[in-house]
Amino acid sequence: MSSIRCNDLCKTFEQGGETIVGLDHVSLSIEEGEFVCLSGPSGSGKTTLLNAMGGLDTPDSGRIQVGDAVLTDLSRGQLADMRLQNVGFVFQAYNLVPVLSARENVEFVMQVQGVDARQRSQRVQEVLAEVGLEGLESRLPAELSGGQQQRVAVARAIASKPKLVLADEPTANLDTRSAAQLMGLFVSLNQRGITFVIATHDSRVMGYARRLVKLQDGRMISDEAQEPTAMVV
Numbered sequence: 001m002s003s004i005r006c007n008d009l010c011k012t013f014e015q016g017g018e019t020i021v022g023l024d025h026v027s028l029s030i031e032e033g034e035f036v037c038l039s040g041p042s043g044s045g046k047t048t049l050l051n052a053m054g055g056l057d058t059p060d061s062g063r064i065q066v067g068d069a070v071l072t073d074l075s076r077g078q079l080a081d082m083r084l085q086n087v088g089f090v091f092q093a094y095n096l097v098p099v100l101s102a103r104e105n106v107e108f109v110m111q112v113q114g115v116d117a118r119q120r121s122q123r124v125q126e127v128l129a130e131v132g133l134e135g136l137e138s139r140l141p142a143e144l145s146g147g148q149q150q151r152v153a154v155a156r157a158i159a160s161k162p163k164l165v166l167a168d169e170p171t172a173n174l175d176t177r178s179a180a181q182l183m184g185l186f187v188s189l190n191q192r193g194i195t196f197v198i199a200t201h202d203s204r205v206m207g208y209a210r211r212l213v214k215l216q217d218g219r220m221i222s223d224e225a226q227e228p229t230a231m232v233v
């Protein structure tokens with residue numbers, strides 16, 4: 001379940017008596033296994049589209065289907081379940097719990113997902129090793145570099161083996177080396193079948209994408225396949 005079908009999505013926000021356009025008749029299909037970047041200037045609608053695809057927010061009109069689930073037909077509770085089981089989110093700000101270790105940050109989410117204790121501890125170990133954090137499991141977020149914290153966030157996002165990862169400006173707080181390492185991790189996870197959709201205005205990130213979708217003022221202004229230009233380190 002990871003193909004995404006967005007049909008004619010519209011979304012506006014009211015702020016201070018003004019109507020702001022978030023999405024303006026956006027239609028987009030993403031197939032399972034793709035590696036897509038949503039790009040565009042600040043305020044162009046990248047986050048709004050990503051949040052709609054992940055069921056974090058609902059459009060005013062239009063239809064979104066992720067796999068077999070028509071998100072626009074689901075209740076809030078059903079959307080929360082769908083997110084928890086099927087979608088991994090990675091955000092700019094890592095969003096780790098500061099008083100929990102790397103291990104506990106990942107385990108906490110798996111507990112909410114209903115994974116039993118024995119499976120949890122095995123999977124946590126496995127997934128932290130997968131993102132290159134072996135030996136750092138007991139560290140608190142403040143004892144890790146930005147790049148390492150973001151990798152904990154990736155471990156948390158992929159712990160439940162989602163088929164789809166949505167990332168919003170994942171490299172915004174990372175130096176060039178950590179950004180490249182993170183993108184290398186994304187590429188290797190993508191090669192193992194996880195679909196990636198990444199909202200970014202970071203050209204370092206766009207170089208890894210096989211498809212670049214550009215937004216402006218809430219509208220999709222281009223959608224092009226490309227050969228990745230960035231090297232995986």
Ligand SMILES: Nc1ncnc2c1ncn2[C@@H]1O[C@H](COP(=O)(O)OP(=O)(O)OP(=O)(O)O)[C@@H](O)[C@H]1O
Nearest residue numbers: 013015020021022041042043044045046047048049
């Ligand atoms: N909750 C909100 N309330 C009011 N306006 C909002 C809200 N969320 C988004 N907007 C507006 O909708 C438009 C699209 O915002 P969005 O965050 O999707 O853009 P973006 O391309 O992700 O920008 P950035 O690169 O700065 O994150 C912007 O004009 C933004 O100010």
